[in-house]
Amino acid sequence: MSTELTRNFSIIAHIDHGKTTLSDRLLEYTQTITERQQQDQLLDAMDLEREKGITIKSHPVAMKYKAKDGITYSLNLLDTPGHVDFSYEVARSLAACEGAILMIDAAQGVEAQTMANLHLAMEQNLTIIPVLNKIDLPAADVEKSKQQLEDILAIPAEEAIPASAKNGIGIEDILEAVVARVPPPVDNDDNLLRASVFDSIYDAFRGVISYVRVFSGTIKPRQRIKLFATDKTYEVKECGVFTPKMTKRDELIAGDVGYVIANMKSADEAKIGDTLTDSTHPCLEALPGYKEIQPMVFSGIYPVDSSDYENLKTAMGKLQINDAAFTFMSESSSALGFGFRCGFLGLLHMEIIQERLRREFNMDVISTYPSVIYEVTRTNGEELIVDNPSFLPEAQEIEEIREPMVRTFIMVPSEYIGDIMSLVMEKRGELTHTETIDDTRVMLTCELPLAEILVDFNDRMKSMTRGYGSMDYEHCGYRAAKMVKMDMLIAQEPVEAFSTIVHRDKAETYGRQLANKLKDVIPQQLFVVAIQACVGGKIVAAERISAMRKNVTAKCYGGDISRKRKLLEKQKKGKEKMKQFGKVSIPQEAFIKVLKND
Numbered sequence: 001m002s003t004e005l006t007r008n009f010s011i012i013a014h015i016d017h018g019k020t021t022l023s024d025r026l027l028e029y030t031q032t033i034t035e036r037q038q039q040d041q042l043l044d045a046m047d048l049e050r051e052k053g054i055t056i057k058s059h060p061v062a063m064k065y066k067a068k069d070g071i072t073y074s075l076n077l078l079d080t081p082g083h084v085d086f087s088y089e090v091a092r093s094l095a096a097c098e099g100a101i102l103m104i105d106a107a108q109g110v111e112a113q114t115m116a117n118l119h120l121a122m123e124q125n126l127t128i129i130p131v132l133n134k135i136d137l138p139a140a141d142v143e144k145s146k147q148q149l150e151d152i153l154a155i156p157a158e159e160a161i162p163a164s165a166k167n168g169i170g171i172e173d174i175l176e177a178v179v180a181r182v183p184p185p186v187d188n189d190d191n192l193l194r195a196s197v198f199d200s201i202y203d204a205f206r207g208v209i210s211y212v213r214v215f216s217g218t219i220k221p222r223q224r225i226k227l228f229a230t231d232k233t234y235e236v237k238e239c240g241v242f243t244p245k246m247t248k249r250d251e252l253i254a255g256d257v258g259y260v261i262a263n264m265k266s267a268d269e270a271k272i273g274d275t276l277t278d279s280t281h282p283c284l285e286a287l288p289g290y291k292e293i294q295p296m297v298f299s300g301i302y303p304v305d306s307s308d309y310e311n312l313k314t315a316m317g318k319l320q321i322n323d324a325a326f327t328f329m330s331e332s333s334s335a336l337g338f339g340f341r342c343g344f345l346g347l348l349h350m351e352i353i354q355e356r357l358r359r360e361f362n363m364d365v366i367s368t369y370p371s372v373i374y375e376v377t378r379t380n381g382e383e384l385i386v387d388n389p390s391f392l393p394e395a396q397e398i399e400e401i402r403e404p405m406v407r408t409f410i411m412v413p414s415e416y417i418g419d420i421m422s423l424v425m426e427k428r429g430e431l432t433h434t435e436t437i438d439d440t441r442v443m444l445t446c447e448l449p450l451a452e453i454l455v456d457f458n459d460r461m462k463s464m465t466r467g468y469g470s471m472d473y474e475h476c477g478y479r480a481a482k483m484v485k486m487d488m489l490i491a492q493e494p495v496e497a498f499s500t501i502v503h504r505d506k507a508e509t510y511g512r513q514l515a516n517k518l519k520d521v522i523p524q525q526l527f528v529v530a531i532q533a534c535v536g537g538k539i540v541a542a543e544r545i546s547a548m549r550k551n552v553t554a555k556c557y558g559g560d561i562s563r564k565r566k567l568l569e570k571q572k573k574g575k576e577k578m579k580q581f582g583k584v585s586i587p588q589e590a591f592i593k594v595l596k597n598d
């Protein structure tokens with residue numbers, strides 16, 4: 001079967017540049033959906049996506065388009081998430097395409113994520129169609145955006161298509177460009193089935209649904225298929241395409257983008273990036289690019305009320321079914337009780353999971369300070385991966401610790417360069433490249449430790465630049481660093497919920513901040529309590545809480561025994577909510593306050 005009339009493409013853009021609006025307009029123009037079916041931003045199906053205004057999951061859709069040459073083409077559009085946490089999904093979706101529409105808001109110009117997403121598309125050798133969107137806005141400056149295309153992205157300005165996704169301007173030009181410029185898929189002539197799984201979801205009624213791009217051969221119901229990563233075989237129950245609703249087809253052929261339902265039990269059996277083939281006539285090699293998604297950021301999530309543990313576990317299980325990138329395993333902490341160690345793709349992903357636990361499952365949770373993954377070489381040559389400070393070996397057993405680094409693109413108005421550079425220095429980063437974007441803006445490329453941008457980097461960059469800065473990052477390997485484990489001792493007892501892995505040069509400052517906070521939240525005891533931040537047995541910061549004798553019955557002179565007893569009862573109850581660390585009792589709220597504040 002010929003793939004001559006098929007075009008597979010994605011839309012990539014900086015957040016808010018109009019990707020979802022353009023997708024909707026393309027569906028409307030090709031009459032894939034009627035205007036009546038059309039709701040605003042149809043492709044962003046999840047509630048949270050709508051609320052946050054960002055696309056999280058990729059949604060493919062098949063369209064028929066009768067071009068000016070009179071021929072009807074099959075167009076497959078793969079929507080991609082805009083945020084860097086999900087760049088793995090962007091890369092997978094792009095691998096299923098031959099072309100990409102690069103959208104640029106003509107009022108804003110090229111932004112940090114425009115660059116990052118364009119790099120991903122160029123790595124896959126895709127044909128790029130630049131679209132200058134929002135030309136209806138008075139602030140739109142098409143000429144300036146064209147100049148930026150040439151200067152920054154090295155894309156010829158005459159290739160750009162001016163458009164307004166909102167008002168439906170330029171839509172036909174975009175579709176014509178897709179047909180004319182994006183090459184049709186190349187069919188492998190051995191006819192063996194090769195399909196790449198670029199997403200999989202779990203549906204309560206239909207089980208696991210794998211989103212696939214067929215590169216060669218065909219998929220049909222009742223065919224036996226095999227997945228490369230697991231070597232497991234399945235029988236195809238149904239296959240079809242997205243219109244955007246799932247629509248059954250008799251077969252999927254080379255070049256098609258669609259879905260396959262086989263008898264799979266859980267979403268992680270159909271791993272994203274895996275290759276699917278026929279089990280009786282398999283292809284010999286998997287398609288390139290199979291890679292497990294690795295969570296980059298870890299944090300403990302604990303139920304505030306310990307009786308919610310089982311409910312929390314069930315809720316996390318449900319979330320994981322549709323989000324293979326989220327991982328969790330049980331862990332316990334003497335301070336927080338039983339909970340889970342969770343892995344995320346990045347901070348936004350972490351925020352989304354926490355928010356969904358609260359909203360969709362009504363869970364009141366507390367999460368510990370986020371940590372990255374460290375690579376550790378022991379003095380005996382053994383290699384370790386450490387995502388939890390408690391598992392870091394003793395300092396004398398460590399030969400080297402390496403931390404994950406990110407290449408960060410920061411686009412800011414020129415007058416803020418100085419401020420941003422000091423922020424980057426403070427965060428142990430290095431400026432590697434500066435480029436002038438236009439007469440008012442520059443783009444700084446920096447290398448920074450991931451751990452340093454986790455918490456407040458983006459917020460501080462935004463407030464420093466009064467909201468005019470934008471940033472994006474990509475992972476760029478590991479680098480050796482002087483990392484140490486810092487313990488907090490309260491009355492000489494280490495409290496592991498507060499242990500962290502920090503850079504040696506920052507241990508004092510961080511230790512002082514934490515000791516100070518703890519001093520405010522730990523109640524006075526009957527004796528002096530020392531709070532000490534300790535690195536390798538050496539105290540780097542300390543605070544003390546003075547002693548107090550809290551005699552709750554002092555005011556009850558005379559013989560009011562029942563009142564006295566009541567007060568003592570009350571005091572006892574209060575104690576139950578405390579956690580005992582050696583001689584000191586710390587109330588649960590103290591942990592929540594310290595950990596939540598960070």
Ligand SMILES: Nc1nc2c(ncn2[C@@H]2O[C@H](COP(=O)(O)OP(=O)(O)OP(=O)(O)O)[C@@H](O)[C@H]2O)c(=O)[nH]1
Nearest residue numbers: 016017018019020021053054055082134164165166
């Ligand atoms: N004036 C104007 N506004 C537009 C146009 N296209 C999109 N918008 C608006 O820009 C905002 C962002 O558009 P979206 O389509 O959600 O952007 P997106 O790129 O899909 O965003 P993410 O899904 O977060 O990556 C919305 O408020 C749109 O209504 C346009 O051509 N003109």
